Amino acid sequence: MSLSLERASELKQIIHNHLLKMNIHGRIREVLAETVREDHGPAHRSLSQADFLRALQHRGIIDDVMKDLQFTQEVLTDAEPGSPPKPATHFVDKNITQLKKTNIDPSRRHLYLQVLGGKAFLEHLQEPEPLPGQVCSTFTVYLHFRNQRFRSKPVPCACEPDLREGFLLEIHREGTGEGSKMADGTTMLSLCDPVHLVLIKTDTSSETMLVSSYFLDWRVVLCSPNGKTCFAVELMGVGSECKVPAGVLTVGLELYPPLTDTLSADIISTQQSLERQRTAEKERLFLVYAKQWWREFLQIRPSNQSKMVKIFAQDENTVNRPVCSYVHVLRAGRLLESPRQAARFVSLLAHEKAPVVGGGDKQEQWCTLMAFLCRGKGDCEDHATLLCSLLLGFGLDAYVCVGTKAKGTPHTWVLTRSTDGSITFWESLTAHRYVHRAIDPDAPPLAPQPKPTSPYRTVGCVFNHYTFRANCQPSDAVELCVFDFQNQSRWKAMSQEALKSVCAPGSTTSLPPLPPLCAPSLDPAAASNQLELELRSLVSEHRKGCCCPGCR
Incomplete structure (x- = not known):
């Protein structure tokens, strides 16, 4: 039987992967050390190849290798004529129920997550x-896990949608220089980062709607035999429908390579219980501190009660979180070239208030960053926190402002401070910028005063990822405010240590992980050129078949 060069290379890669999985090099080194020490003694250092092969055969290592190497007919047979060779670093998962492991690096730990279908989406029953x-x-299902983002193929909405997709997630260590090491069971047990699943509905007019946002604890696979498990996930609605089930997804998890010694279910449940207790205790202590801080703020001036000081906000799952946890240092890399471009990018995301059934005031909903990016639209709070995160990534001293604009409408925007103390307001919905110049109320009546240029009327507090400051000046009018944050008589600050205990990345398990920005799947230059060529061809065909004198 003859093999093509591509199949021979693939066969070598399979053998190499199996040998790495068995740790064959380490076992050979152990046999070599034992043979030199026991059979030949310290005085005699020479060892022939025949002696070494006999030692390997005597310890059964050669038999173990031959038993482990089992090939299917698909691997040994040659490819069809004209079919392209498969890259050595990529796998094509044609069958969703079975992961092809031939081209996965066996020296790294992976989690294969499968969505095996949906059911009970009763809203689409008819x-x-x-x-x-x-x-x-x-x-469409969107997924985020430890700086990795994926998206499924869109499927028609139905009571039992045919959502079938597989995602290969890499599990790695976070320590310096340990990224290439395989994570063991203890290391994976300590990784509390969940898999964030976001379900988006797109209607016939291309309008998107957030159906559900779910955080999946994948560590149940650590106690499963053979590193495989399958279970149903009940997705709940968002906002006012957070107590109403939206549907059920069947999810399968497979760990590759599987653990040689699986953990017990009691160990995993104990670890999860300890994490929940630690998170609950940190949140309780911060709530006690926030109440005391608020009482002190009201004692400064009774009129502070009417100022818009926002300490907590609800996300799409109606979970109360400190507003500082919605801001992160987000570096866009080469995707965005400047802060102005970042403001333009955020403004292109559509503005839409959280939907509510019935009338009355709007429902407040500060979406997590993953849900906001997947949905592609959100309220002013979502835009402001994203823009502030991007500006922090560019090295600017940026803050989110909570206040009002014309007619007393609640609003949020972004503020940046320069090294010379100048203040710039950024409107996240339009990408407009306004230079702030405060009016001096103690100036003489005839002294010239700057005219307000921004649409903002009052400001109650400012915050970013590590600081929160409330406006305790006599007036919260923007044109009279002095944004000197170091002056405690003008701005009352929260303890940075208290904020860090509940808002810093990894401080609590209730914080959603920060997703990265992804490059667009469409190359605009190539798409523009292709569109131009197609239009030229259509115009040419139209002119050939047209009888008008002007087209000839």
Whole structure:
């Protein structure tokens, strides 16, 4: 039987992967050391190749290697003529129920997450099955895990949507120089980062809607036999529908390579219970501190009660979190070239208030960053926190401002301070910038005063990822405010240590992980060129078949 060069290379790669999985090099070194020490003694250092092979065969290592190397007919047979060779660093998962492990690096630990279908999406119970080529509403699953983001193929909305997708997630250590080492069971047990699943519905007019946001604790696979498990995940609604089930997803988890010694379920449940207790205690202590801080703030001036000082905010799952936890240092790399471009990017995300059933005031909903990016639209708070995170990533001294604009409408925007003390307001919905110049109320009546240029009327507090300051000046009018944050008589600050205990990355398990920005899947230059070529071709074909004198 003859093999092509591509199949021979793939076969070598399979053998190499199996040998790495068995740690064959370490076992050979152990046999070599034992043979030199026991059989030949310290005085005799020479060892022939035949002696070493006999030692390997005597200890059964050669038999173990031959038993472990089992190939299927698909690997040994040659590829079809004209089929492209498969890259050595990529796998094509044609069958969702079985992961092809031939080209996965066996020296790294991976988690294979499968979405095996959905059911009980009762809102779409009466929705008819779409005809071929018909435009219909679709479901899309977005996933984020430890700086890795994925998206499933859109499928038609139905009571039992055909959501079937596989995602290969890499589990790695965070220590310096340990990124290439395989994580063991103890290390993975300490990784409390969940898998964030976001379900988005896109209707026929391309409008998106956030259906559910779910945090999956994947560590249940550590106690499963053979590193495989499958279970159902109940997705709840968002906002006012957070207590109403949206549907059920069947999820399968597979650990590769599997653990030789699986952990017990009691150890995993104990670890999760300890993490919840530690998080609850930190949040309780911060709440006690926040209440005391608020009482002190009201004692400064009774009128402070009416100022817009926002300490906590609810996310899409109606979980109360400190507002500082919604801001992170987000570095865009080469995706965004300047702060102005970052402001333009944020302004292109659509503005939409959180939907609410019935009338009355708007429902407050500060989305997590992953849900906001997947949905592609949100309220002014979502835009402001994202823009502040990006400006912090560019090295600017940026803060989110909570206050009001014209007609007393609640609003949030971004403030940056320069090294010379100048203040610039950034409107996250429009990418406009305004230079702030405060009015001096103690100036003489005839002294010239700067005219307000921004649309903002009052400001109650400012915050970013590590500081929170409330405005305790006599007036909260923006044109009279002095943004000297070091002056305790003008701005009352919270303890940075208290904020860090509940808002710093990794401080509590209730904080959602920070997703990275992803490059667009569409190359605008290439798409523009292709569109121009297609238009030229269509115009040329139209002119050939047209009888008008002007087209000839």
